[in-house]
Amino acid sequence: MTTEPAIPGDVPGGEQLDAVLQAVSSAVLAVTRHLSVREVLQVIVRSARALLGARYAALGVPDDDGAFAEFVAEGVSDKQWEAIGPLPRQHGMLAAMLKDASPVRLPDIREDSRFEWWPSAHPVLKDFIGVPIRDGDLVLGIIFLADKRTPGGFTSQDEDLLTLFAAHAAIALTNARLYERSRELTVVEERTRMARELHDAVTQKLFSLRLTAQAASSLVRADPERAAAEIGRVQRLAGEALTELRAAIVELRPAELGRHGLAETLRKHVAVLDRLHPVAITFASRALGDLPPEAEMTVLRVAQEALHNALRHADASSIEVCLEVEGRRVQLDVRDDGRGFPDGAPASRGLGLVSMRDRAESVGGTLTVTSEPGEGTFVRLEVPT
Incomplete structure (x- = not known):
């Protein structure tokens, strides 16, 4: 469990400096306890939000095309994210900070010339602060905060504090990336x-x-x-x-399964494929709890095979992967919007589908494959837990 740092603005007078140092220390320690890059990103955002007392916080990691490879946020529910839509790419203030990567502090982001628009479901933000996370000249990410809970908006002291925190967060994020590479x-x-x-x-x-x-x-x-x-x-x-x-x-069971579990391992696999292919591949998961190793391995391998089939044969523009537990069964869904099977009998075609069905049956599970010409293909695996 992560302990959120105290909010410096809540501490009066001469005790404020000690509170600031304690808050930064607590936040940085919270970050360095995590080794997964995704976990580190999430804890950086959570800690920065608590550190400055903001209602909303986000962190974008730039890719090689001037957009975001990853984007995590706090203060926005999963349901709100679904309504907001796809990951931010190149737009408004976020795009401006990707190009410039300099600190930005505004009393009202809507009045800045760089502001353009938000999706209709996006929360309305007012006061705003953004600071890059740097490793030398390399920008590892950008922290965005909005709507300070105490009146008056973000101050120059907040900017200094967030810059200090970002410098320490850069170390933790670099270490996490080195760990994953090793x-x-x-x-x-x-x-x-x-x-x-x-x-x-x-x-x-x-x-x-x-x-x-x-x-x-x-x-x-x-x-x-x-x-x-x-x-x-x-x-x-x-x-x-x-x-x-x-x-x-x-x-040969992937080491990631033992360290991070099925959901995180599959999320990383989907993220890699999404970067490598022009097809938009998304992943959603709910809390799974502890699963038997055989079940985890089966679900992972079937997901990999289903994704391989969709990428190779479906000519799809999007693929959705969903993983959740229903009752005493873990359920995997892989859906694409591709060409489908022309003969209406997908389950009988190809060694890949036979292999997936054999894997499912080996752990007492079931595999269902449905497809219509021009309507894509839907693969569902259910495995008892």
Whole structure:
């Protein structure tokens, strides 16, 4: 649980400096306790909002195209976000700060020449402050705050305080990115090790299996008794190879599942695909709680396969991924607006769909695939928890 820092403006007189230092210290410690980049972004926003006593706070992370790769906010509910619409790209004050990346403090953002408009569902903001999070000359993100709870709007002291906090937050955010990068390298090294083990163990077993089968085939007529013995050995070797393959598959369980759980792992996977493909891919999830490892693995693999199919075959403009728990079952939905299946029988087509159904059945789950020509495809996986 994160402890929010005290609001300096609530502390009178000579105690104010101590309150400021304590607030910054509490906020920075809250940030550095988290290793996931997404978690760090969320805690930075939450801490900055509490630090300056603002009603609204947001943090945008720039991409390579002059827009936002990620955008997190506090003070706006999920329902409000849905009504507001897509992630901010290049617009108004946010676009101006992306280009300039200098601190901005305004008594009323609506009266500034850089202000353009908000979506109809967007909350009406008045006093505004924005400060970049820098690592040297590199802008890691921009913190935006609006509507200070105490009268008078944001002060120059607030700007100094937020700038100080941003400098410390930059360290935490940089550390989180380095940690995630090192974890990715660790995963690559682990997969390389597993490939070597598969080659050494399973490949040799399959080679022996092939030789034994050839021997049994040559003995069927000349020596049926020996042929039967060789066939028995084939069965034993096949069983051993299957056992080793299953063990290898278990070990290949993504490390992210163990560290961050299914929802965060799948969110990151979707975010990567969204950046790599022109298709708009979105992800939504509710709290899942603890899930059995087998269920997590199945849901992740089916989601990856469904996304792969949609990106490769659907010719879609958007793909939606939703993950939630309904009763005692975890439910995964993957929906695209692509071309659909022309023959109306999607469940029978392709090894990918067969593989997804086999995965679902292996953990007592069900897979439903529906599609109509020109109406896209809908994949639903339900797995008992």
